[in-house]
Ligand code: AMP
């Protein structure tokens with residue numbers, strides 16, 4: 001058989017889930033490049049390179065050594081470094097976006113300007129400031145409005161401060177001063193968040209099941225924002241607080257963004273991640289990412305039934321319109337275990353012990369094996385994904401596994417519970433004025 005030698009870049013739980021899906025394809029021979037060793041990915045790969053993920057020259061040399069033909073990039077930092085441009089120039093076909101197309105994530109002002117220039121729905125009121133002084137003057141002149149403050153560039157999901165939620169007016173000014181330059185002030189949106197991801201080949205988008213992430217550190221959506229504490233998806237691949245109309249609007253917004261990027265001469269190939277706030281008037285865009293979400297990748301990739309090699313082929317040859325994608329009809333719950341004290345004071349370098357058996361899928365993130373001991377790092381440690389015919393079955397599977405882990409780690413116990421789901425449904429109805 002003619003193998004596709006595919007390189008996967010990245011070392012997190014997201015990439016472990018991607019690696020598992022790729023390695024299920026009989027056509028794919030997987031290679032990996034990662035900043036810190038992830039044993040789960042290493043076990044899926046024929047050969048792995050430990051490297052700075054932005055070191056394009058070293059990664060190209062690894063591709064040449066192993067006759068790698070295709071690449072898929074997990075995290076945003078190498079995309080911003082232009083890894084796909086460098087790999088493409090070296091003859092490696094990328095199923096991830098170029099540096100220019102990835103600006104949809106890496107430059108929030110670019111994203112908003114594109115949406116505005118092309119009259120794409122779902123763009124909140126926004127103001128870009130090159131200098132913090134101008135942002136502060138603007139804020140002072142609009143002291144009655146609660147804005148979301150965002151640095152233009154990448155922050156690992158931790159850079160947003162919302163007036164009235166994370167900071168007061170004075171805290172907002174302090175934060176803007178800290179950021180110094182390149183700041184976006186955005187209308188604060190109210191509603192329920194959801195994630196829609198799609199495979200994109202430059203023109204066609206194939207949507208994946210909807211997922212809801214949980215960004216806050218603690219139960220009841222309290223505490224600081226994190227990279228994501230866990231996520232769930234439902235049996236029907238939709239969410240009960242997202243109507244058919246909402247879904248169609250969100251998907252058409254993503255299609256419009258892909259068309260706009262093509263028109264700009266920077267066609268988008270890869271996974272496009274849409275983070276939406278479902279508001280009173282319909283879905284509004286919180287942000288786009290030029291990659292899979294983490295944890296959301298673990299929900300959807302665990303469900304993917306289609307051959308991943310064929311999918312990469314279709315994405316990179318512009319033939320997704322002829323590809324019939326299939327996801328298992330199951331619900332999923334993903335629970336991240338994080339070091340005690342995460343995200344502010346994570347207690348790292350502690351041993352954790354895994355349950356001997358569990359029916360949940362295990363994805364490693366920031367943990368390492370040292371002489372048969374599993375040791376935590378300072379970011380999210382590992383995740384369990386439960387799958388089932390009901391959300392509750394999926395949740396019980398994930399939570400049972402998570403509860404049995406011993407050591408200095410914790411997790412949110414409310415992800416995918418019936419109570420939380422009900423709360424979200426009622427919240428959405430309240431936002432829409434359907435209940436008083
Ligand atoms: P981001 O890094 O843009 O994904 O934002 C992180 C989190 O901040 C989001 O998941 C939202 O919970 C919140 N957020 C971002 N922008 C807004 C906004 N305009 N209004 C309300 N919440 C927001």
Ligand code: GLY
Pocket residue numbers: 157213227228289292293294295296
């Ligand atoms: N789960 C949010 C992100 O990956 O950015």
